Amino acid sequence: MSTTSPTPSPVEPGRTTPAAPSGPAAPAAPAGPAAPAARHLRVGRPKEPRRGHLALGEPEGTPDRIDVTSRSLERGGRPWFPVTGEIHYSRIDRERWDEVLGLARAGGLDTVATYVFWQAHEPRPGEFDWSGNLDLRAFIQLAAEHGLDVVVRMGPWAHGEARYGGFPDWLEELGLATRTNDPEYLTLVRRLFAEQAAQLVGLTHAEDGPVVGLQMDNELYDQPQHLATLRTIAEELGLRVPIWTATGWGGAQVPETLLPVYSAYGDGFWEETTTEWPEFAAFHYRYSPVRDDLSVGKDLRESLDGVLLDPDAVPLKDDEQLPYATCELGGGMHVAYHRRPLMTAADVTALSLAKLGSGSVWQGYYMYAGGTIRRGPWGTSQESHATGYPNDVPTLTYDFYAPIGEFGQLRPHFHALRLQNLWLALDGEALAAMTASVGGGSEDPAELRWAVRSDGERGYVFLTTYQPARRPVDGQESVQVTVELEGGPVTVPSRPVDLPAGVSVAWPIRYRLTDAVTLLSATAALVTRVGAPGASDVVVLAATDGVPAEVVLEGDVAVAGAGRVTREDGRTIVAIDEPGADCVVELPGVRLLVLDERTADALSVLDLGGAPRLVLTEAGAYARDGRLVLLSERATARVSLFPAAPGLVRAVAGEARDEPPRSIWTTLRVTFPGAGTTRLAEGLSLEAPRPPAPTRGGPLHRLSAPTDFTGAARLPIDLPVELVDGADRSLLRVTWTGDVGRAVIGETVVSDTFWHGRVWDVDLTRERDALARAKLVLELLPWRAETGVWVDPSVRDVPDGIHVDAVDVVRVGRAVLEVAPAD
The missing domain is CATH 2.60.120 (Jelly Rolls)
Incomplete structure (x- = not known):
């Protein structure tokens, strides 16, 4: 990688430091085929992760035990890949919680995170309010009903663009040394944490509840002793969880008792009006093991805390000892008055996939659902110049252009991220155990950017030609990479293809479809797998617009259905001419459904009628009590289900009529009252x-x-x-x-x-x-x-x-x- 980009350079064993990010890239050079050596990577079996060295996790013998190793989180003795989205209960009308949480689960989350804003719960000293949409306990219980675990970001300081970072006005007026181990401040913190502990009684994972993690404070850079003390206070109040976290970006000093979690944003409202693009933003669209970002919240560090960071002098955490966990992958971006970013859905999804290619084992989105900033006794509750902050943000809207908007609007990246999340639900256990290797790519827009995650036997090839429009990168001609695995080399695609500008892909290599059939490679993303009574399973792949879709099988495999078949070099190659809802490739013991990009974006996997089903619809869709709930701005929408359910569907609200069956699908036309x-x-x-x-x-x-x-x-x-x-x-x-x-x-x-x-x-x-x-x-x-x-x-x-x-x-x-x- 280029020495002018924020990639790691050795400073001592187990430590790396990011170089200062460079300025705007030079004009793009014409793309051309790279030398073969630049597209060849040998990956071996990773060494065993280190265990028992972190003050995290649960004792052996704990039911559904959650532990943290140097590589990943584990659950029930197996790698666990959490997918978490930030949803602020106090900023959403309580009657909408059920819908938002249902959509979050349908979007592929298995965990939600939420801030506890001190100012909302204790507006006057000693007077706490946990009622209405401040009912943390009810929110957590409802999340559990939707199959979601919870990470509570306890504060005391939260930020979240809230007035005084979420501190009550009366606390600010006391003039204490907040966010330190000042005894008077800790007395008030203990009172707040005691109230939260009372809300969480019976809800922690140790009590067979959904709360799996607690975060201490937020964006605190230079007070590791205080962060450690916050955990001690919480434990003294009876809280027992397997995961204790603190935000690690900005070169934060995180104590050994907390897991540092990281951020990555494609833009930032906190930058100056003279900044066309934040210095670290381009880095997040490349593959790198570097986890930190020194630009997020830099204005607060400098203006409120007086902390100035030299990018060349900030060591990263010991990457060999800690899993690569994130909690704030930008699900969108807020706006300030002086600077108003316009993140696109493609910006969000490409950044997220780049972090997977870089080694993330915990995808955490901020925000995942927008909300409305609360009013308080003081008036509006947003951060502002009037409260000493460097930014004026809107007084009410906190939409954030999140996947789920302030009022439940579903953005394009809700659907695109769902595809990534469905893949993680299917194969995240394997991915979490895989290490990441960067094959190539720097800030040079003409260089192919690629990486591999592998356990030595199988894995995924990541490639990207995506970077936001302010600094686009080139398409790539004649793309083909070879990965040396323990079972021999895999070259993907079978023949070089041109990769257009603006795409990001993750292609499976040596994925076992059945005991007898191995997917050697595919130029389509693995999405999900669903069974059908009395028939073979369906494995779903998603093609990428502009990229020829092929499926390569190991050996001589019988193929029927869609696709043109050739056999060479001990491989069966299936070229897919028309991916779509009816593109089914029949293999021994399994079927492949290869979707085009638009159809894939309409795909959900929901538990309906007592079993997981594929649901194809452009309406919003989630499951509640085994029923399919649909939301639409249009009067009608088509809904297709697999396994097929002819005669098994009835409308409880709205109307539904059967349409002619399509391939493997039962299809209905649904009418939405009032839409x-x-x-x-x-x-x-x-x-x-x-x-x-x-x-x-x-x-x-x-x-x-x-x-x-x-x-x-x-x-x-x-x-x-x-x-x-x-x-x-x-x-x-x-x-x-x-x-x-x-x-x-x-x-x-x-x-x-x-x-x-x-x-x-x-x-x-x-x-x-x-x-x-x-x-x-x-x-x-x-x-x-x-x-x-x-x-x-x-x-x-x-x-x-x-x-x-x-x-x-x-x-x-x-x-x-x-x-x-x-x-």
Whole structure:
């Protein structure tokens, strides 16, 4: 790898240090075939992981024992690959918890993480509130009903873009040495932790409950003794969990009693307006064993803590002794007033897959579901210049462009990440035991980026030509790599292929389909496996647009169904011309279903009618009590099920009618009551009579969010009651350009946004009673390029002023299908 990129260089045995990231890459050179030696890698059997050296895990003999080795987490004596998503219970209406957790499980999570915001639970000294959507215990119990484990991020400091990092105002006013072992501060922390311990009684893994981990504080860099003390306090209060964590990025000093967990973001609102792309962002799209990122939260370290880091002088943790665990892979990105990133779904999914290729054994997404920032006795609860922070963020929305949006919107990366997560559910146990080797790739956009994860016998080849549009990398011609395994070399693809720009893949090598049939390689992703009564299993593969799909089998294998078959060099090669829902390759004892990219994004695996089923639908889908719950903004949607269930499906809510069966599928057309979109206004240009002058504030003197809306443009919205009622949820969707927008009902601000290139959604259903008393009014301030706000280059060239392209009411319908068990 290039010496100018943040890749490891030796400083002492078992330690590495990241070099300072370089500036923008040079113009891309024409792509061409790489030398064969650059695409050849020998991998042996990894040495046994070290055990018993960490103050983590549970005693031998514990039921469903969770342990932590130097390579991975283990559960029940086998490697365990957790997939975790951050969901803030206190920022989501309690009546929506069930849906959000159901979607999270359907999205492939097996764990959720959640912050405990001190300010929400103890707004006044000694007066705790665990009611309503602050009911941590009820949230955890509901997660367990959905088959989800829980990691509680106990604080005391949380951040999460909350006022004072989640500290109550009264604590700030005491002037204590917070986040240290100051005795007065620890007395208050003990009181907070005691309240949390009471909430968790009977819910920890040691008590056969779902709580498997606790995080101590957050983003604390230079107080390892304090972090260790926090764990001690929690244990003294009776908390026993197998996994104790602390955030490890930014060169954090994490004590030996806590597992450092890492972050990776493709952009950051915390950067300056002069930063086109954060210095570490490009690194996250390459393969590397380096886990740290010195740019995440750098502004807080410098402005609040006075900590300045020299990138050349920050050693990483001992990578040989600790598993590569993450807790904040950017599931999207928040916005600040001065800087408003526009992460795409492809940005998110490519970064996530790059971490898998780099050796991650715990995928943790932040955020996985957006929410709404709470109000408190002090007013709004966001971090701001007024509370001494370097950033002004919106007062209410914490949508984060997460896979599940603030109001349950399902983003494209919800579906794309689900494919990765289904793969981990199928083969994560094996992947967790595999070590990562970087085959090639640097910051040079013309160099093939590839890596291998392997246990010496089998593995996966990772390749990527993806990097966000601000610094794209080249496509690659004549791609073919050879991996030397213990059983001999595997070359994939069977013949070189051109890999287009903008793709990331993970191809299986030597994957055993049955005792008699081995998938030697495939140029399609392994997704999942589902059985069918009285028939052979179906293994699902997902092809990549623009990449010829092939399946290579070891030996001479009988093949029927889809695909063109050739046999050479002791291999059976099946070329797939048309991947899709009906592309089934019949093999002895197993079937391969090879999906195209769009169809794969519509695939879920849900427990329905007492058995796992493949579900194909573009509607949102999750399982509850064995039933299929569907959500759609459109009036109808097609739903296909496998194993086929002819005559076994009935609609409990909504309507469903049979369509002609397709290949292996039972297909239905489902109708969603009330769903659809109604246009209220379009093509408006508005004048703000007296927009406020730009101001700056906070410790880094950044642009401040306007607080004076007396001179804003006002757009009253007429909302017939039938557009708010009669659907599962109604959203006001505003497509516009401008600077800042607020939705106001009477005197209450119910939603706000900083324009950054996306639509603005306002939940009308939660405001139904208020709308019966007063009209909703949009207060809008104009875009002025000269102000210097940073927005993504793809949306930067917009005219000054306020332009409303459309105002729509989007009504989300809900249908529920019951699938009877097959005989």
